[in-house]
Amino acid sequence: MGRRARDRRRQQQQRQERGGGGGGDQAVRAGPGEVKRGGERRADSSGTSLQGWAGGYPEIVKENELFERYYRELGIVPAGEWDAFMAALREPLPATLRITGYRSHAKEILHCLKEKYFRELQDLEVDGQKVEMPQSLSWYPEELAWHTNLSRKILRKSPQLEKFHQFLVSETECGNISRQEAVSMIPPLLLNVSPHHKILDMCAAPGSKTAQLIEMLHADMNVPFPNGFVIANDVDNKRCYLLVHQAKRLNSPCIMVVNHDASSIPNLQIDVDGRKEILFYDRILCDVPCSGDGTMRKNIDVWKKWTTQNGLQLHGLQLRIATRGVEQLAEGGRMVYSTCSLNPIENEAVIASLLEKSQGALELADVSSELPGLKRMPGITKWKVMLKDGQWFEEWKDVPSNRQTQIRPTMFPVKDEEKLKAMNLERCLRILPHHQNTGGFFVAVLIKKSPMPWNKRQPKVHQKLPQRAGDTEVTAANSGNGSDCIIEEPTLAENEESEKMQELQNLDTEQSKKEGVCGPPPSKKMKLFGFKEDPFVFLPEDDPLFLPIQKFYALDPSFPKMNLLTRTQEGKKRQLYMVSKELRNVLLNNSEKMKVINTGIKVWSRNSDGEQFGCAFRLAQEGIYTLYPFIHARIISVCIEDVKILLTQENPFLSKFSSETQKKVKDMAMGSIVLKYDPDPEKPHDLQCPIVLCGWQGKTSLRAFVPKNERLHYLRMMGVEVFKAKRKEEELENKTDEEVQHRLVQAEEGMDVEDKEHDLVTKMEAEIGEESSQSPVESSAMEIENKIEDLDQSSKNANTHVSQEGKDMDASNVKD
Numbered sequence: 001m002g003r004r005a006r007d008r009r010r011q012q013q014q015r016q017e018r019g020g021g022g023g024g025d026q027a028v029r030a031g032p033g034e035v036k037r038g039g040e041r042r043a044d045s046s047g048t049s050l051q052g053w054a055g056g057y058p059e060i061v062k063e064n065e066l067f068e069r070y071y072r073e074l075g076i077v078p079a080g081e082w083d084a085f086m087a088a089l090r091e092p093l094p095a096t097l098r099i100t101g102y103r104s105h106a107k108e109i110l111h112c113l114k115e116k117y118f119r120e121l122q123d124l125e126v127d128g129q130k131v132e133m134p135q136s137l138s139w140y141p142e143e144l145a146w147h148t149n150l151s152r153k154i155l156r157k158s159p160q161l162e163k164f165h166q167f168l169v170s171e172t173e174c175g176n177i178s179r180q181e182a183v184s185m186i187p188p189l190l191l192n193v194s195p196h197h198k199i200l201d202m203c204a205a206p207g208s209k210t211a212q213l214i215e216m217l218h219a220d221m222n223v224p225f226p227n228g229f230v231i232a233n234d235v236d237n238k239r240c241y242l243l244v245h246q247a248k249r250l251n252s253p254c255i256m257v258v259n260h261d262a263s264s265i266p267n268l269q270i271d272v273d274g275r276k277e278i279l280f281y282d283r284i285l286c287d288v289p290c291s292g293d294g295t296m297r298k299n300i301d302v303w304k305k306w307t308t309q310n311g312l313q314l315h316g317l318q319l320r321i322a323t324r325g326v327e328q329l330a331e332g333g334r335m336v337y338s339t340c341s342l343n344p345i346e347n348e349a350v351i352a353s354l355l356e357k358s359q360g361a362l363e364l365a366d367v368s369s370e371l372p373g374l375k376r377m378p379g380i381t382k383w384k385v386m387l388k389d390g391q392w393f394e395e396w397k398d399v400p401s402n403r404q405t406q407i408r409p410t411m412f413p414v415k416d417e418e419k420l421k422a423m424n425l426e427r428c429l430r431i432l433p434h435h436q437n438t439g440g441f442f443v444a445v446l447i448k449k450s451p452m453p454w455n456k457r458q459p460k461v462h463q464k465l466p467q468r469a470g471d472t473e474v475t476a477a478n479s480g481n482g483s484d485c486i487i488e489e490p491t492l493a494e495n496e497e498s499e500k501m502q503e504l505q506n507l508d509t510e511q512s513k514k515e516g517v518c519g520p521p522p523s524k525k526m527k528l529f530g531f532k533e534d535p536f537v538f539l540p541e542d543d544p545l546f547l548p549i550q551k552f553y554a555l556d557p558s559f560p561k562m563n564l565l566t567r568t569q570e571g572k573k574r575q576l577y578m579v580s581k582e583l584r585n586v587l588l589n590n591s592e593k594m595k596v597i598n599t600g601i602k603v604w605s606r607n608s609d610g611e612q613f614g615c616a617f618r619l620a621q622e623g624i625y626t627l628y629p630f631i632h633a634r635i636i637s638v639c640i641e642d643v644k645i646l647l648t649q650e651n652p653f654l655s656k657f658s659s660e661t662q663k664k665v666k667d668m669a670m671g672s673i674v675l676k677y678d679p680d681p682e683k684p685h686d687l688q689c690p691i692v693l694c695g696w697q698g699k700t701s702l703r704a705f706v707p708k709n710e711r712l713h714y715l716r717m718m719g720v721e722v723f724k725a726k727r728k729e730e731e732l733e734n735k736t737d738e739e740v741q742h743r744l745v746q747a748e749e750g751m752d753v754e755d756k757e758h759d760l761v762t763k764m765e766a767e768i769g770e771e772s773s774q775s776p777v778e779s780s781a782m783e784i785e786n787k788i789e790d791l792d793q794s795s796k797n798a799n800t801h802v803s804q805e806g807k808d809m810d811a812s813n814v815k816d
Contacts, residue, residue: 062300064303077432088434093181096147097178098180105713108717124161127154175249183340190336191216199282200281203288214250225580227582233262251601253626254582270585286321288321288346290314290341291306293342294342294440297439311345312411314346318339319353359453362447378429385411535591538565539565554633562581576604583599603627634671637677641658642658654700669697
C-alpha cells in the first residue's frame with residue numbers, strides 16, 4: 001500500500017471516529033466555504049452551512065499565499081470585506097443564462113421559463129440541498145438574464161433536473177438562450193450599440209459577447225438588414241470556428257468572422273461614393289487575453305497556477321491590442337476595454353498608459369449612471385509591482401537592470417498628480433465576486449475625441465502602397481477625421497518598383513471585383529494558418545440562376561440580389577448565402593488583406609431535379625426571417641393547430657390540416673413554400689409571437705423543413721410537452737439514419753433506386769400510422785431526398801456553411 005493510500009485511510013478513520021461519516025470520499029483540504037467531493041456542504045468555523053455544490057477538481061486546494069499577499073497589499077478589497085471576498089472565490093460560480101433580446105420570441109421564452117420550468121424547481125431538493133429559485137440579474141434590462149445556485153455539474157448529472165437541462169441545451173442550440181457568465185454580459189451593454197453602428201470585436205472567441213452585439217444590431221426585427229455590422233476577430237484559427245458556431249445561431253447577415261492578430265489587425269477600406277476610404281468603427285470591444293484570476297470560481301486550476309508573472313507577461317500584449325483598437329476607432333466612437341482579471345497591471349496600468357500617450361485624444365467615460373443595480377468598485381490610482389518571488393517595486397527607477405525586461409515603465413502609476421487627476425481612473429469599474437455572487441471583472445469605457453497624436457499630420461492616401469518584408473505596419477485614419485497614413489519618402493527606384501507592383505495589384509483586385517470573387521489573401525501578403533477557406537463569390541447582376549428564383553417566389557423589386565453569394569467558382573451552385581450591403585462593400589474591397597473565415601446566412605438550397613417544380617432552389621430556415629419581407633408568393637397562413645401538426649409529424653397528409661389550409665394549397669404548384677402563423681390577440685392563451693417556417697408542398701402532403709432543436713423550441717412555446725417527444729424523435733432519427741445507410745448500400749449494388757425510394761416512403765408513412773396512397777410515379781423523389789437530407793442533416797449541419805466539415809468545436813466545453 002502506498003503512502004497516499006495509507007494517508008487517505010487514516011483520514012477516513014479519523015472522520016468516522018468524529019462522527020463525520022467520511023464514507024468512501026477522499027479527504028480534501030478546504031478553506032472556509034469550500035465544498036467537498038460528493039456534493040457535501042462544508043460548514044465554516046461558525047457552524048453555518050455554506051450554499052453551493054462542488055464543481056469537480058476535488059484534488060485542488062483553494063489556497064494561494066502569493067495571491068492573498070498581493071491583493072491584500074494593493075487594497076482593491078474594501079476594509080473589513082477580505083474574508084467575504086476570499087470565501088466567495090472558494091465557492092462554485094452560479095449558473096447564469098441570458099435570453100436573446102432581439103428575437104420576437106424573447107418574451108415567450110421568458111414567460112415559459114417563469115411559468116413552467118422555474119415553478120418546477122420550487123421545493124426541489126438535490127443531494128439533500130434545497131434548490132434556490134432562479135433570480136433575475138437586477139442590472140440586466142427587461143429581466144432577460146437570470147442566475148441560480150445550480151452548478152453545471154448538478155445540472156448535467158441530476159435526474160430531477162434533466163428536463164430543465166434539456167430545455168437549456170436545446171434553446172442554446174437554437175440561439176434563444178446563451179449560458180454566459182454574468183460579468184461577461186457587462187461590456188456589450190456599456191458599448192451602447194445602435195443598429196447603424198460598425199462594430200469590431202477584437203478578441204471575440206468563444207463568442208457570447210459577439211452574440212450580444214448581434215442582438216443589439218437587430219433590435220428592430222422589422223428591419224432585415226441593419227446598416228451596421230459586426231466584424232468578429234480572433235487570433236486562434238480553431239477558436240474562430242467556435243466563434244462561427246456561436247454566431248450562426250443568431251442567423252444574421254451582418255456578421256463576419258476574421259482571423260488576425262488583434263495587435264496588428266489590418267486597416268480595411270470601403271468604397272464611399274466611388275472613392276476609397278479607411279474603415280473606422282463606431283464601437284470596438286477590446287476584451288483582451290488576461291491572467292484570468294477573476295475566474296477562479298469556475299477555472300479552479302488558477303488557484304495553483306497563479307503568480308504575478310502572468311500579469312507582467314501579458315501587460316505588453318494588452319497595451320498593444322488596446323492601442324490598435326483606439327487607432328481604428330472613429331472620432332466620437334466608444335471602445336470598451338475589459339479583462340477577467342483583478343490585477344491593476346493588466347487593467348489601470350494599461351488604461352493609464354493609453355491615456356498618457358493619447359495626449360488628450362482619449363477620455364474615460366463616466367458610466368456610473370449606467371446599469372443601475374450593478375455593484376462596482378472604482379478604479380484605483382496607486383499600485384505597486386511585484387515579482388513572482390514576492391519582491392515589490394514602487395517606481396520604475398527602483399527596478400534593477402536585470403529585471404527591466406520583466407518590468408516595464410508603463411506598469412507603474414503616473415506620478416504627476418495633475419496628470420493623474422485628469423485621467424479620472426476612478427471611472428473604471430472593478431467587479432468583486434462577493435458583492436453580487438459573480439466572477440471578478442474589470443471594465444473601462446474610452447471615448448475618442450480626436451485622432452491619435454501619431455496620426456495627425458498625415459497626407460491623404462486612398463490606395464495603400466504594397467508592404468514588403470520588414471516594413472512596419474501602416475496605420476491610418478479617415479480623411480473625415482483629418483488624418484491618414486504616415487508613409488516614409490521612398491527613393492526614386494523604390495517609387496518605380498512600387499508603382500509597377502501597385503499597377504499589377506490593382507489589375508488583379510479590379511478583375512476580382514468585377515467577377516465578384518473574394519478569396520483568401522495571397523500567401524506573399526500574409527501567412528495562412530489553419531484551414532484554407534473557399535472564396536466568397538457574389539452573383540453577377542445578370543446571372544441566369546436568379547431569374548427563376550425571383551419569378552417563383554415573386555420577390556419584391558427592392559430585393560438586394562447583389563448581396564447574394566456562393567462559396568464556389570466552378571460547378572453547380574448548391575447553396576446561396578446573403579450578406580448586408582455594408583459587409584459586401586467590406587468583402588469586395590479587402591479580400592487581399594484579410595482572412596475571412598465566415599460570413600452571410602444561407603437563404604436557398606439547391607434541390608436535385610428541382611427544376612420540375614418550377615425552381616431549382618428551396619428556401620432555407622436559417623435565412624427565412626431575412627427573406628420573408630421580400631417574398632410575395634407561395635405563402636400559406638396556418639392556424640396554431642396546423643403548426644403543431646407540422647412540427648410533430650414527419651410527413652402529414654393534407655387531409656390532416658384545417659379546411660382553410662387545404663383550400664389554400666389546393667391550386668398551388670408543388671415545391672418550396674412559406675408557412676406563416678400570426679397570433680390572434682383575441683386568444684391570449686395561444687402563442688403570441690409570429691412564426692415563419694420553411695415547408696414543402698407535395699402532391700398529397702405538406703411538411704416543414706425545420707431543424708430539430710428549432711422544432712422543439714416552437715412546440716415548447718405552444719405549451720406542448722416535448723420531454724418524451726424528444727426521446728421518441730431521437731429513436732426515429734436513428735431509424736432514419738439506418739434507412740439512409742440501407743439505401744446507400746442498395747444503390748451501390750445497382751438496385752432500382754426508384755423502387756427503393758418508394759419502399760422507404762412506405763416505411764416512413766407506416767411509422768407515423770398512415771398507409772401510402774402514392775404510386776411509384778406519384779412518389780416524388782424530391783420529397784424523399786429532402787426528408788432524408790434536410791430533416792436529419794439540417795438539424796445537425798444547417799447552422800453553419802463553413803466549407804470544411806468538422807471544424808466547429810463543442811461550445812459547451814469552452815468557457816467565456
